[in-house]
Amino acid sequence: MKKFLATLLLAATTLGGAAAQAGAIEDAVKSGTLRVGMDPTYMPFEMTNKRGEIIGFEVDLLKDMAKAMGVKLELVSTSYDGIIPALLTNKFDMIGSGMTLTQERNLRLNFSEPFIVVGQTLLIRKDLQGQIKTYKDLNDPKYRLTSKIGTTGEMIAKKLISKAEYHGYDNEQEAVMDVVNGKADAFVYDAPYNVVAVNKAGAGKLLYLAEPFTYEPLAFGLKKGDYDSINWINNYLQQIRHDGTYDRLHAKWFKDTSWLKDME
Incomplete structure (x- = not known):
């Protein structure tokens, strides 16, 4: 007891x-x-x-x-x-x-x-139009990807597009400008951000692939x-x-x- x-x-x-x-x-x-x-x-x-x-x-x-x-x-x-x-x-x-x-x-x-x-989408260099149709087309060592450090964009790039070269940045703007300036081929990020960034920061040099390829x-x-x-x-x-x-x-x-x- x-x-x-x-x-x-x-x-x-x-x-x-x-x-x-x-x-x-x-x-x-x-x-x-x-x-x-x-x-x-x-x-x-x-x-x-x-x-x-x-x-x-x-x-x-x-x-x-x-x-x-x-x-x-x-x-x-x-x-x-x-x-x-x-x-x-x-x-x-x-x-x-x-x-x-x-x-x-x-x-x-x-x-x-x-x-x-939301879901991950891509901003790619405009001159890759027709060459890159989905994220799978970027899974090649000849391509360079970018995103924001610590985000699911970075995680997905490293997981699903792991054969491509990757370099992350502390903020989205720097990463997008890497693609605008031709230093990277694609920016991997959430759809709501990319749909705005393609016009706001794209300077006519980016193409938005709007089909999300993740569930987030x-x-x-x-x-x-x-x-x-x-x-x-x-x-x-x-x-x-x-x-x-x-x-x-x-x-x-x-x-x-x-x-x-x-x-x-």
Whole structure:
């Protein structure tokens, strides 16, 4: 009997300790601020305009989320290749940076339900038109690929187009310019970014191969075990998908291109 009671007391203590550990959403409500880590270089999800303001589709989702929580939103600019370690060392409460929910990342993080699904596409040198029709045509040592370091674009290039030479950059713009300037043959990246970049940065020298060749759900990332926050965020996403908020924000950034005038 004593052993049984001791086991019950230990279980109660453990459960009490678990309950005492507040999650990201509860912490934000208590502090009055939701801190979100992002690398603001991913059009049209998060990017910096001419006035130095961080804007975009995901930014607007997070602003609306913070409003629903009754708190302020603080965006913490963080390099993408260091964004997971920064979350795990409490630099911010959650990741909202166009992050693809991969099985590898899911071993280190909990993820919300996806708020959008994208796929990898290609920007290629225009003089390769007809020669390169799919990513498979680039899987040759004579071609040079580029993408952004730490992204699924880099992962997919190395996995599916592994025979080609690869060189990554810290930001998308540098990588795209490598193709524009003829130093690389193709830029591997998410479709929403490429559909904008082909005109904004392409200088008439790029061709957009629009057929996605991967399935990539983008989601918000939180620390492992923070199920209360995941529950709240998932319920929030369900709400905005049915009350018109999501459709309104999606149209603002993906159908209306007037925001491009505000970019550098």
